[in-house]
Amino acid sequence: MEKDWIKEQKRVEMIQTVIDEKAEQLQQNMGGVKAGIIELRKNFWEDVTVNLDEPDDVIETFASMKQQAELLAERERTHGQSFKQFKQLGNLRKSPYFGRIDFHEDGEQSVDKVYIGIASLMDTNNEEFLIYDWRAPISSLYYDYSPGPASYETPSGKIEGTMELKRQYIIKNGQLISMFDTGVTIGDSLLQEVLGGNANTQMKSIVATIQKEQNSIIRNERSKFLIVQGVAGSGKTSAALQRVAYLLYRYRDTLSSENIMLFSPNPLFNSYVATVLPELGEDNMKQTTYQQYVKNRLGRQFKVEDPFTQMEYSLTAMDDSFYETRMKAIQFKASLDFKNIVDQYISYLSAQGLVFKNIKFRDRLLLSAKEIYKIFYDLDSSISIPNRMKLLFDEIWKVLAKEELKERKKDWVLEEAELLDKEDYLRAYHRAQKVQESEDHSFDDFDREQQILAKVIVRKHFKRLREAVKNYKFINMKAVYQNLFKWAEPFSRPEEWDEIAALTLDYLQKNFMPYEDATPYLYLQDQLEGRKSNTLIRHLFIDEAQDYSPFQFEFLMQLFPNSKMTILGDINQAIYAHTMNAPTLLSSELENMEKIELLKSYRSTAEIVNFTKGLISNGHLIEPFNRPGNKPVLTIVDNEEILHQRITACVHQMKEIGHETIAIICKTLKESQHAYTQLREKLDVKIFNKDANSYEKGVIIIPAYLAKGIEFDAVIIYNASNKQYDREFERNLFYTACTRAMHDLHLFSIGEQTQLMQGISQETYKHGK
Numbered sequence: 001m002e003k004d005w006i007k008e009q010k011r012v013e014m015i016q017t018v019i020d021e022k023a024e025q026l027q028q029n030m031g032g033v034k035a036g037i038i039e040l041r042k043n044f045w046e047d048v049t050v051n052l053d054e055p056d057d058v059i060e061t062f063a064s065m066k067q068q069a070e071l072l073a074e075r076e077r078t079h080g081q082s083f084k085q086f087k088q089l090g091n092l093r094k095s096p097y098f099g100r101i102d103f104h105e106d107g108e109q110s111v112d113k114v115y116i117g118i119a120s121l122m123d124t125n126n127e128e129f130l131i132y133d134w135r136a137p138i139s140s141l142y143y144d145y146s147p148g149p150a151s152y153e154t155p156s157g158k159i160e161g162t163m164e165l166k167r168q169y170i171i172k173n174g175q176l177i178s179m180f181d182t183g184v185t186i187g188d189s190l191l192q193e194v195l196g197g198n199a200n201t202q203m204k205s206i207v208a209t210i211q212k213e214q215n216s217i218i219r220n221e222r223s224k225f226l227i228v229q230g231v232a233g234s235g236k237t238s239a240a241l242q243r244v245a246y247l248l249y250r251y252r253d254t255l256s257s258e259n260i261m262l263f264s265p266n267p268l269f270n271s272y273v274a275t276v277l278p279e280l281g282e283d284n285m286k287q288t289t290y291q292q293y294v295k296n297r298l299g300r301q302f303k304v305e306d307p308f309t310q311m312e313y314s315l316t317a318m319d320d321s322f323y324e325t326r327m328k329a330i331q332f333k334a335s336l337d338f339k340n341i342v343d344q345y346i347s348y349l350s351a352q353g354l355v356f357k358n359i360k361f362r363d364r365l366l367l368s369a370k371e372i373y374k375i376f377y378d379l380d381s382s383i384s385i386p387n388r389m390k391l392l393f394d395e396i397w398k399v400l401a402k403e404e405l406k407e408r409k410k411d412w413v414l415e416e417a418e419l420l421d422k423e424d425y426l427r428a429y430h431r432a433q434k435v436q437e438s439e440d441h442s443f444d445d446f447d448r449e450q451q452i453l454a455k456v457i458v459r460k461h462f463k464r465l466r467e468a469v470k471n472y473k474f475i476n477m478k479a480v481y482q483n484l485f486k487w488a489e490p491f492s493r494p495e496e497w498d499e500i501a502a503l504t505l506d507y508l509q510k511n512f513m514p515y516e517d518a519t520p521y522l523y524l525q526d527q528l529e530g531r532k533s534n535t536l537i538r539h540l541f542i543d544e545a546q547d548y549s550p551f552q553f554e555f556l557m558q559l560f561p562n563s564k565m566t567i568l569g570d571i572n573q574a575i576y577a578h579t580m581n582a583p584t585l586l587s588s589e590l591e592n593m594e595k596i597e598l599l600k601s602y603r604s605t606a607e608i609v610n611f612t613k614g615l616i617s618n619g620h621l622i623e624p625f626n627r628p629g630n631k632p633v634l635t636i637v638d639n640e641e642i643l644h645q646r647i648t649a650c651v652h653q654m655k656e657i658g659h660e661t662i663a664i665i666c667k668t669l670k671e672s673q674h675a676y677t678q679l680r681e682k683l684d685v686k687i688f689n690k691d692a693n694s695y696e697k698g699v700i701i702i703p704a705y706l707a708k709g710i711e712f713d714a715v716i717i718y719n720a721s722n723k724q725y726d727r728e729f730e731r732n733l734f735y736t737a738c739t740r741a742m743h744d745l746h747l748f749s750i751g752e753q754t755q756l757m758q759g760i761s762q763e764t765y766k767h768g769k
């Protein structure tokens, strides 16, 4: 091994020399290109022949400008790519590779030594690979096999052979730090080392230690829908992000980061994962939250509730007189049964019942809602609603054109023309002049000038109306949706329908859009208006998919009909009221779908996993990764004062042992705020609410539902008492909170601990004092 070590260190140095040479060459080329760009920019106008005398000259000028701009863009692109390559070389120089396999392909004489890193590197003659990109076909051997018979897929077929050696390295700043030859499974020692470190405020890439089952997610190319049910900490999010990098590499000629979108649970999570792809030398995919999408579409018209406020309501508003009805409404409106009702309603609307708005211009009725209704329903009913809507739009457009003409003769237009201040007048005058010229009239008589000014003025005033009509604002969507709850047709209503309907109408009346209504509302709107689906996104990732209702999923499928989808989640972390006892995305049965289950948990120590798995019914299936630590500690206290003393002491202790991210997790925001006011005197602590979008090291107080997807060195459960967590409904929330801990978990309870802990073996935790 000693000899091997020296050889390997020499190789690292050799690689550095190659990298230095390449970097220098690249820098020279880049310098040239950069100078070229600066030169091009400087001389842009000199190199363009500008001549606007004759129409032909204008065309020529335009062509010449276009050519010059294209040349510049091309150079800038080349420069951008070189710059990326240069940065990548810098990364490789520090840590050129993390793995090596010696592979003897069947039928070949020699053994290939394949070194694997975050990007590939050729020798200086560009003949041989010194490093293979981790996403290259041959690299999958490293993730899928231990020494022995092995094979991998290539675009031209399967390659079989024998793996003779598998080695892992830790190389930092060009120095070989450690090296392991692995036997049975990949990188236990390396993985131990990685997982034993402190939690990060930004997620890290896992390319050096991807596990076999994670690799099958990352490289899956067959299915339109890939559904991953993975236990807490099994690496779903990690796999998703490395999969983005893989897809960008595998389809680099046809797919870019613009074509990939990730739906994530909250803005904090967005920032948490934001560095993984850049670390791998790729651009970030588009990222959004469902809430953001909904708000973009409805936020102008309604006060739209967000899922966290809804969550807070379901956890704290039990004394509200409408509570039971609201909870029923939340569950029912998430279901496909409700979608069926909406679909029935849409068929009904095909023959009658749509509501339109009057179209007015300066208080003059141009077209009444009644007239619009008649135009619509006079159209052939065999034409789909969206197509009829388009025909209706054409009719309205014609009316607007006619009305615009009429308006020009009105007194107010003349008055406005006279009252125009100098600047506006000149602007209107110039615009009028242009119109005039393009219509090939001479611009000399006064009447004509007035006419054109009138035209410009009226057009300006009609602009907003036209915009509104273009956006189909002539449909009274709010009333159409409200009428759904007044609709008397027989359909399969739930028992509580009348109360649900009354509550919904009351909310909408106040222009408040409860979160549970946002999806059905948008679905109905799109079915009526025929919204264009998003075709730019070719691959959609949905993380924390257990939080999406079946209705939301149907809606997403409609929005992204051509996208492949990777859907990741954990049924045991379904914390929203709408997913309680309801099928979620993860249980969908779809054509061309593949399901993968991840049962191994990597985040937490074996002791924490053995504790948390007792909280859920199928927990015995969860397999902890073999990383030892302390048993979780449950401390029962008599009152709040002692609680705060103990928590403060615990935080100090956690800091002393080197933990950098410590979360005091509460059930709700309300509890978090209370904890914060009590603890801020004693501790340097920050509170996180739904608007938080990045976090730093230190001590934070956070409601459980916002800590989703994130992890901490140590987690302190603020009050795990039976009073606080007394409903079965809160089990998943409690489980989610506890599974955020990597190294240490402390639970405090004022009085008896939650009965949700009943299934947990006493042996898996200790009692604190």
Ligand SMILES: Nc1ncnc2c1ncn2[C@@H]1O[C@H](COP(=O)(O)OP(=O)(O)OP(=O)(O)O)[C@@H](O)[C@H]1O
Pocket: 191, 194, 195, 204, 206, 209, 210, 211, 214, 230, 231, 232, 233, 234, 235, 236, 237, 238, 239, 570, 573, 602, 603, 708, 709, 710, 711, 739
């Ligand atoms: N193969 C791996 N190598 C190194 N670290 C890993 C690996 N798989 C997972 N991890 C680590 O385990 C932790 C949990 O991973 P991740 O957040 O992706 O899991 P998750 O399934 O999305 O979790 P949850 O559903 O609980 O939010 C992270 O710190 C991640 O870096």
